[in-house]
Amino acid sequence: MGDSGSHFLGYNMAVLGVLATYYNPSMAASHMPILIPFFILAIPLFDLCAVVVIRLKAGKPIYIGDNNHISHRFLNMGMSRKEAVMMVHLLEIAIGLSVLPLMWGDIRTTIISLLQACTILLLVTLLQNHVNKSKVQEDKNEKPSAEK
Numbered sequence: 001m002g003d004s005g006s007h008f009l010g011y012n013m014a015v016l017g018v019l020a021t022y023y024n025p026s027m028a029a030s031h032m033p034i035l036i037p038f039f040i041l042a043i044p045l046f047d048l049c050a051v052v053v054i055r056l057k058a059g060k061p062i063y064i065g066d067n068n069h070i071s072h073r074f075l076n077m078g079m080s081r082k083e084a085v086m087m088v089h090l091l092e093i094a095i096g097l098s099v100l101p102l103m104w105g106d107i108r109t110t111i112i113s114l115l116q117a118c119t120i121l122l123l124v125t126l127l128q129n130h131v132n133k134s135k136v137q138e139d140k141n142e143k144p145s146a147e148k
Contacts, residue, residue: 013037013040013041014037016036016037016040017034017036017037035099035102035110035113035114036099036102036103039095039096039098039099039102039113039117040092040095040096040099042092042095042096042117042121043070043088043091043092043095046070046121046124047069047070050068050070050125051066051068051069054068055068070088070124071084071085071088072084073128073132074087074088074128076131076132076135077127077128077131091120091124094120095116095117095120095121098113098116098117099113101113
C-alpha cells in the first residue's frame with residue numbers, strides 16, 4: 001500500500017472518528033460512537049495482536065516480518081489469494097456493519113455489537129488454530145512414512 005495509502009486510510013479513519021463523536025445538540029448525548037474507529041479497525045488490530053503473540057511465542061523479534069498475518073494464514077488454509085482477500089474483506093464488513101447501531105444506541109447495543117465482533121474474531125482464531133493443528137498432525141503422519 002505504501003506510505004501515501006496508509007496516511008490516506010489513517011486520515012479517513014480519524015475523520016470518521018471525529019464525525020461519529022461530534023456532538024449534535026438535537027441528538028441524545030452518547031459516548032458509544034467513540035468505539036466506532038476501533039470496530040472498523042478490528043481486523044487490522046486483531047492481526048497486529050495475533051502476529052505479535054505468534055512472534056513472541058516463537059521467540060522471534062516482533063519487528064522482523066514473516067508470513068503470520070491473517071491473509072497468509074488464510075492462504076495456508078488452502079484459500080487462493082483472491083479468496084483470502086475476500087475473506088478479510090467479508091470479516092471487516094461483518095464487524096464494520098455491527099457498529100452502525102452505535103451511533104444511536106445505548107449501552108446494551110454497544111455490548112451486543114462488542115460481543116458480535118468478539119465472536120467473529122474468536123471463530124476466525126479457532127478455525128485457524130484447528131487448521132494449523134491438522135497440518136501439524138499431517139506432517140507428523142507423513143514423516144515416518146517418508147523415512148521407510
